Structure formats: structure tokens, C-alpha cells
Amino acid sequence: MKRSLRQALRLSPRWAPYFFISPFLVLFAVFGVFPLLFSLHLAFQSWEPTSGLDSMSFVGLENFAFALQDEWFWKSLKNTLWLAVVSGAPQHLVAIPLAVFIHHSFKHLRDGVIGAYFLPYITSTVAIAIMFSSLFSKDFGLINAMLHAAFEAEHVDWLGQAENIKPAIAFVVFWRYLGFNVVLYLAALQTIPKDLYEAATMDGAGRWQQFWHITLPNLKPMIFFGVTLSVIGGLQLFEEPFILTGGRGGVDQSGMTSAVYLYRMAFDFNDFGGASAMSWLLFAVVAVLTWLTNRAFRPRGGQA
Amino acid sequence: MNPQRMAPWAAKLLVLVGALFMLAPFYFMFVFATHSRTAIFNMPPPMWFGADLLDNLQILTSRLPFWRNLGWSLYVALASTALTLVFCSMAGYAFALMEFRFKKALFTLVMATMLLPSFMNMIPTFLIMDALGWIDQHRGLYIPGAASAFGIFLMRQFAASAIPRELIEAARMDGCGEFAIYWRIVLPLLKPALGTLGLITFIASWNNFIGPLIVMRSADQYTLPLALRSLQSPVNTEWGALMTGSAIATIPLLILFALSSRQLISGLTTGAVK
Structure with missing residues (x-):
């Protein structure tokens, strides 16, 4: 049995x-x-989940039309794009030379240095945001104290004034993801054959020329990949702005990204149909922008 | 000049200063964790450790069920890791070494979901949790992600290169059952990849904020990130206690990272590098 x-x-x-x-x-x-x-399905319905499934009614494209006329939708989209560019571009502009330096001049300390740059990436966003909320505090924050000591600068109200919120968020995002990009570029640098440099040295090419004519062209596929990741990631930015602005988007919604607005529309304003429609609109934006990045950065075949 | 000596000492110094700059916020988190709220906001702020750690801890535990929250974090992270390792290794093995209908199409579909922006899932996740009655339940945190696309991808890549097809065939010829093959042959061979995926899953769950934000409702059931955030308020935030809590939440990560930074870093960038 x-x-x-x-x-x-x-x-x-x-x-x-x-x-x-x-x-x-x-x-x-x-x-x-x-x-x-x-x-x-929801994107075409009007629905408040608290009143049960029966209260759902078909409204056609109304949710989409509403989103497109919604001032906050555009504002949050602009914030998102601004943040994606201002936090994303420096990540790569700094990560590439940094990776080259580490690759060429660190042997013993290499793992430690990479670890230091990578650490913020694996730390909880909440801990990071809490830490930075205090560092960014206006009258007593360490950042203002240092700016004051170094440049006699006036105290900046980083998180309390509309025009400063986005730069503060961008800084945190830059700090957090820099190390990830450094690791990507280090991996790519390892695949460049050493004899390319040796040959260039024999031909009398200087450091700068080698960087420009050997390193950079060989990094191109990784630049393409890294930038694509940054674009996709930047357009979904949620946790950093959410926590740094106390979950509301900040003064005058100036720190409200699309994802934060989406969250608020559903969970603060209880408009699930509208929020769904918005998420599909944003999806379209992400898809189009990713495709554009793809076209702009894709390494062309046949060209060395 | 050879490339090893390409960067002058200035570049080296710059890299090191940058590294300190990356670590500075962590340093201040630990320093502030040992100071009272008033001391943190002195001018100039404290640069060295103080004596208020225990007071901060007391404020923290009086405002939050802190140890409970910590326990939930650990519980959810362990459950999530265990489930993810089982489900992803099973699926990864099947995708790498077995033949079945719609295999290609399914795998493409899985990979496509990796590209889906995370905000697409926010509302549907809430609705499905609501429908299942999983709101405020910890299983709502560790079950949905247990067959993650990333995990399946990682397992499949590793299984394809580390497990010889002939070995499986030979075991089958010898009358070894399919489950026994998975349990006795596949899993042991997948060990290095399981370690990497386990680390990544544990850390992701430990840090998870959006998940609990959408699913959890009562402070008693919160995991750490959500609990810590609930202490932050526009007025009278207990910064000292909050820093202590953040520091405690960060310590396990620092330990894991110190023990396995190489494995972790290569695992987290694996999709990119291969």
C-alpha cells in the first residue's frame, strides 16, 4: 500500500x-x-473601493482625459523628468572617471573602495532618508553648517522651500546610485584588452588620448546600458521623494514625482480609476523615453 | 607609461576622499544615535560619539513596539528568502534544463516583467491583497515576490552553466525520481547562486518600504522601515531616537555586506554584466 x-x-x-x-x-x-x-480594466472605470465592486461604472476615456487636464499630473511629470536628468547624468559623468581611476590605480584597497561607494545602494531608503532629513535641516543641519563654515553661506531651507526640494532629492539619489554605476563601469573596463593601451603607449599617446580613444569607445555599450537603467529607474522614483517630503510631495508639490502622485491619488484621494489610468499613461511615457534613449545611445554596429 | 601608473596620486586621493564622502552619512547616523535631540541640533553638530544611546533607545521603545517591529522584519525577510530560494530554483532549473510547452514564450514574458515600472503594480497589488483578505498580514509581504523574475533569471543562468545535462540523464536512467534529482543533484550544484540570491532577497525584504506601506495597517505589525518612518512627524520628531532606530536597522546590512560584499555586488549587477 x-x-x-x-x-x-x-x-x-x-x-x-x-x-x-x-x-x-x-x-x-x-x-x-x-x-x-x-x-x-480599472483605468476605464470610476470606482471607490470602499463602496464595493458594484459601485464600479464604465466611464470610457474620462480618467485619461482628467489626468491629461490635471495640473498636478503635469507638474509631477516635470518633477520626475527633472529629477531623472539632474540625478542621473552626474551619476555617469562621475562614475566613468571614478571607475577608470579605481581600475588603474587601486590594487590592495580596491575591494574596500568599491565597497564604500556601493554601500549606499544596499542600505534601506528609509534609513537614508531619515539620515538626510536631519543632515538637510535648515537651522541646525550638518550640511548647512558645513556650507556656512566653508563659504559663509546663508542657511538654506533644503526641504522646506519649493525651489530647494528637488536639488536635495537629486543629491540623495546621486549619492545612493553612484556606486552601482561605478561597478558597472569597472566590469566593462576589465574586458578592455591591455595590449590596446600598450600599443597606444608605444605610439606615444598620452593618458588623455588613451582615455578618449580607447577607454571611452570601449565603454560605449555599458554607457548605453547604464543610462537606460538610470532612465527607467529615475522615472519610477518613489521612496526617496516620498520619505523626504513626508509622503505629501513637499511645499507646492515641488518634490512630488509621478509615482508619489500616483500613490496619493489612490491612497489619499481614493481615486483608483484615475490612478490606474495615470499609471498606464506613465507607462507609455517610460516606454517612449526608454526607446528614445535606446536610439540615442545604442552603439552602432560596424563601427569600432 | 603603463596604464597601472596612469592616474597620478591626485586621482588616488580624489577617489579616497570621495569614498569618505560616501561613508560620512553612515558615520553621522551612528554618531547622532548616541546623542539627544538637542545635542544633534547644536551648532556645530556633534562629531564624536556621545552618551545618550540608552536614553534614545528608551524613547524609541516607548514610542514604538520597536523590538516587535524588528522581529517582524526578521521573520518576513527569512520567510521571503526561504520561499524565493525554493520557488526560483525550481523554476530556474526547469527553464534551464527541461523541455515543456510554451517554455520560450513564458521565459520572455518573465523577462518582460522585469522591465515593468514598479509603480504599475502599486494599485493592483493593494486590490488583490484586499480581495484575498491579506491586508495587514505578513504573508502579503513575502508571498507575492517569491517567484521573482530576477531570481528565476539568476537561477536559470547559473543552472544552465553549472549543471551538466548528462548528469541529470544518467540519474534518470538509474531510476532516480524527478524530485530526488532536484533535491539531491540540482540544489547542491546551485549552492553558490542560492547564496547570492538568498543575500539579495534578504536585504531587499529587510529594506522593503513600498510593500508594507501598501499592505500593512497596524503599527504592531509593521516591519522596521515603516515603523521608523511613522516616528517622523512635522513637529517634535525625536531625532536621536530615530537615528538610533535607523542605526540598529542598518547594522545587519553592514555585517552582511562586510562578509560578502564581492558576492553581493556581482550578484546585484549580474543582469548588467552578462
């Missing part, structure tokens, strides 16, 4: 693959595909 039960439970090679992917299939269907389809 026992034996036959075992026999019956025994996986046949034919069904084994389906057994092994079944947990994934179930989770993927329940928490991946279905919610996405439901949100697409």
Missing part, C-alpha cells in the same frame, strides 16, 4: 517540468498578470 502510494506520487518525467514551474505560474498569474489586466 505504502509502496503504491509512493509510486503514485512519483513524478513522471513528462509532468515534472510543470510541477517545477507551478509555484511560479500560480504566483505570476495571481500577483503579476491578473492585477495588471485588472488595472487596465
Whole structure:
């Protein structure tokens, strides 16, 4: 009896693959595909979840039209784009030379240095944001104290004044993701053959020329990849601005990114239909911008 | 001149100063954790450790069920890690070494979800949790992500290169059952990748903020990030206590990172580098 039960439970090679992917299939269907389809459905409905499923009613494109006329939608989109550029571009402009320096002149301390730059990336956003909220504090924050000591600068109200919130957020984002990019570029640098440099040295090429004519062209595919990641990541920015602005987007919504607005529309204003419509509009924006980055940075074939 | 000597000492110094700049906020987090709120906001702010750590801890535990929150964080992170390792290794093994219908299409679909912006999931996740009655339940935090696209990708890549097909065939010929093959042959061979995925999953869960923000409702059930944020208020934030809490939440990460920074860094950038 026992034996036959075992026999019956025994996986046949034919069904084994389906057994092994079944947990994934179930989770993927329940928490991946279905919610996405439901949100697409919701985007065309007017609905307050507190009043139950019956209160849902079809409103056509109204949610989309509302979003497109919504001042906050555009404002948050502008904030998001600003932050993506201002926090993203310096990450690469700094990470590339930094990676080159580390690659060429660090042997013993290498792992330690890379670790120091990478550490912010694995730290909790909440801890980081809490830390920076105090560092950015107006009258007594360390950042203002240092600016004052160094340049006699007036105290800046970083998180309390509309025009300063975005730079403060951008700084935190830059600080957090710099190390990730450094590691990407270091990996790419390792694949550049050493003899390229040796040959260039023989030909009398200086350091700068070598960087310009050998290093940079060889880094191009990674630059393309890294910038794409930054664009995709930057457009989804949520946690840093959310926590640094106390979950509301800051004075005059100047720190409100699209993702933060999306959250507020659903969970503060209870408009799930509108928020769903907005998420699909934003998805389109992300897709288009990613595609544009792709075109602008893609390494062209045939060119060395 | 050879490339090893390309960067002059100035560049080296710059890199080191930059590294200190990256670490400075951590340093001040730990320093501030040992000072009272008034001391933190003195001019100039404290640069060295103070004596108020225990007072801060007391404020922290009086304002929050702090140790409970810490316990929940640990519980959710461990549960999430265990489930992710099992589910992703199973699926990764199947995708790498088995044949089944729609395999290619399914895998492409999984990879496509990696590109999906995270905000797309925010509202649907809440609705599905609500429908399942999982609001304020910890399983709402560790189950949905347990078959992550990233994990499956990592496992598949590793399984494809580390597990010889012939070995599986031979075991099958010898009458080894399919589950036994997975348990006794595949899992041990996947060990290095399981370690990497385990670390990444644990850290991601430990730091997870959006998930609990959407799913959890009562302060008693909060995980650490959400609990700490709830202490932050426009007026009268207890900065000393908050720094102590953040520092305690950061210590496990620092330990994990110190022990395995190489493995972690290469794991986290694996999709990019390969």
C-alpha cells in the first residue's frame, strides 16, 4: 500500500517540468498578470473601493482625459523628468572617471573602495532618508553648517522651500546610485584588452588620448546600458521623494514625482480609476523615453 | 607609461576622499544615535560619539513596539528568502534544463516583467491583497515576490552553466525520481547562486518600504522601515531616537555586506554584466 502510494506520487518525467514551474505560474498569474489586466480594466472605470465592486461604472476615456487636464499630473511629470536628468547624468559623468581611476590605480584597497561607494545602494531608503532629513535641516543641519563654515553661506531651507526640494532629492539619489554605476563601469573596463593601451603607449599617446580613444569607445555599450537603467529607474522614483517630503510631495508639490502622485491619488484621494489610468499613461511615457534613449545611445554596429 | 601608473596620486586621493564622502552619512547616523535631540541640533553638530544611546533607545521603545517591529522584519525577510530560494530554483532549473510547452514564450514574458515600472503594480497589488483578505498580514509581504523574475533569471543562468545535462540523464536512467534529482543533484550544484540570491532577497525584504506601506495597517505589525518612518512627524520628531532606530536597522546590512560584499555586488549587477 505504502509502496503504491509512493509510486503514485512519483513524478513522471513528462509532468515534472510543470510541477517545477507551478509555484511560479500560480504566483505570476495571481500577483503579476491578473492585477495588471485588472488595472487596465480599472483605468476605464470610476470606482471607490470602499463602496464595493458594484459601485464600479464604465466611464470610457474620462480618467485619461482628467489626468491629461490635471495640473498636478503635469507638474509631477516635470518633477520626475527633472529629477531623472539632474540625478542621473552626474551619476555617469562621475562614475566613468571614478571607475577608470579605481581600475588603474587601486590594487590592495580596491575591494574596500568599491565597497564604500556601493554601500549606499544596499542600505534601506528609509534609513537614508531619515539620515538626510536631519543632515538637510535648515537651522541646525550638518550640511548647512558645513556650507556656512566653508563659504559663509546663508542657511538654506533644503526641504522646506519649493525651489530647494528637488536639488536635495537629486543629491540623495546621486549619492545612493553612484556606486552601482561605478561597478558597472569597472566590469566593462576589465574586458578592455591591455595590449590596446600598450600599443597606444608605444605610439606615444598620452593618458588623455588613451582615455578618449580607447577607454571611452570601449565603454560605449555599458554607457548605453547604464543610462537606460538610470532612465527607467529615475522615472519610477518613489521612496526617496516620498520619505523626504513626508509622503505629501513637499511645499507646492515641488518634490512630488509621478509615482508619489500616483500613490496619493489612490491612497489619499481614493481615486483608483484615475490612478490606474495615470499609471498606464506613465507607462507609455517610460516606454517612449526608454526607446528614445535606446536610439540615442545604442552603439552602432560596424563601427569600432 | 603603463596604464597601472596612469592616474597620478591626485586621482588616488580624489577617489579616497570621495569614498569618505560616501561613508560620512553612515558615520553621522551612528554618531547622532548616541546623542539627544538637542545635542544633534547644536551648532556645530556633534562629531564624536556621545552618551545618550540608552536614553534614545528608551524613547524609541516607548514610542514604538520597536523590538516587535524588528522581529517582524526578521521573520518576513527569512520567510521571503526561504520561499524565493525554493520557488526560483525550481523554476530556474526547469527553464534551464527541461523541455515543456510554451517554455520560450513564458521565459520572455518573465523577462518582460522585469522591465515593468514598479509603480504599475502599486494599485493592483493593494486590490488583490484586499480581495484575498491579506491586508495587514505578513504573508502579503513575502508571498507575492517569491517567484521573482530576477531570481528565476539568476537561477536559470547559473543552472544552465553549472549543471551538466548528462548528469541529470544518467540519474534518470538509474531510476532516480524527478524530485530526488532536484533535491539531491540540482540544489547542491546551485549552492553558490542560492547564496547570492538568498543575500539579495534578504536585504531587499529587510529594506522593503513600498510593500508594507501598501499592505500593512497596524503599527504592531509593521516591519522596521515603516515603523521608523511613522516616528517622523512635522513637529517634535525625536531625532536621536530615530537615528538610533535607523542605526540598529542598518547594522545587519553592514555585517552582511562586510562578509560578502564581492558576492553581493556581482550578484546585484549580474543582469548588467552578462
